[in-house]
């Protein structure tokens with residue numbers, strides 16, 4: 236059991252010190268919880284002033300399942316406000332720092348969870364992934380980040396950002412831990428209307444059996460000019476490793492890769508604008524101390540003071556694309572593209588079991604480096620479509636970039652078809668067993 240000691244990276248918003256003495260399959264495992272997943276212990280703030288000091292009256296399903304399995308929950312990790320971001324700079328409690336280089340971001344929005352595991356402050360952490368928020372920070376921090384198929388893990392108690400895309404998943408140092416924890420938190424939950432009613436397959440039992448004749452699809456769209464050379468290099472090396480393990484590489488095409496971001500930035504803000512309407516400062520959220528003459532002014536002041544800039548931008552964007560006159564042009568069109576993206580993946584998965592590429596086009600960037608929102612959004616170019624299609628994806632360590640004068644981790648992104656998580660995890664396990672990258676820690680490199 237690893238226990239949080241010092242947190243110089245601002246990974247945690249709260250550290251708890253209760254140790255679980257319960258028995259169960261996760262007894263002895265320390266697990267941190269992203270601050271947008273509700274817990275009766277402590278507070279749940281979503282990295283926002285809007286929810287400063289908020290105490291949930293109930294535990295999320297994933298939280299009670301972890302406790303019942305004997306895990307020790309160590310605290311709440313910092314995230315971008317309401318999980319909107321790719322750097323964990325947009326957190327009301329300050330930016331989170333990357334342990335490989337403290338002048339750099341850990342990725343986001345689940346940056347605190349990624350750092351907690353990368354710095355070995357705990358064994359595992361939960362995050363949420365709406366467009367890449369588990370996989371991209373896992374890549375930037377050199378750990379395993381797994382987003383299960385939509386509906387595998389209950390969203391009950393996950394503070395909603397974009398409900399048709401949100402999914403809870405894990406950060407860990409090994410694929411095996413990702414599978415073990417998912418076995419506990421996954422499976423049907425009647426409290427989530429989109430929870431998959433099928434029994435959860437036993438992903439852990441066959442994890443260590445390599446897949447014979449694994450077919451890996453490598454879309455040309457994933458290895459283009461956008462990537463920094465060290466990222467493409469590490470991915471090409473990973474392809475060689477898989478070939479040595481007996482895998483067959485097949486060409487697949489995902490031409491809609493580059494429209495993923497524009498589709499995501501219609502769908503996700505649309506859902507967010509609706510989900511975040513509840514923070515009016517009356518039922519939930521920050522209440523202004525300024526005098527107000529009417530109810531509208533009270534709402535306006537509460538929301539103006541409580542929300543940060545990025546969240547306001549998303550609410551305005553979402554309200555715009557849903558407004559009459561623009562609904563068809565933006566929201567309905569994005570839904571049509573969503574269907575095409577799903578079909579494109581389905582066709583690709585006729586030819587292969589796993590799609591492989593980089594998790595993000597670059598290694599971790601500097602804190603403060605990305606000042607315009609679009610350059611930040613482009614970080615999710617390889618991860619957003621996974622959520623749009625609802626399929627599963629994982630980022631695993633596959634090497635390092637030395638391009639920036641420091642050693643920075645590079646993540647390998649694997650995706651599998653809807654509910655084919657067992658194949659995804661087995662394919663990831665094959666790579667991990669054959670390579671040393673997951674064993675390196677930031678302490679060794681500093």
Ligand code: GLN
Nearest residue numbers: 318319320365366367368
């Ligand atoms: N970076 C994306 C965004 O800002 C994805 C966030 C997420 O997955 N929660 O919306």
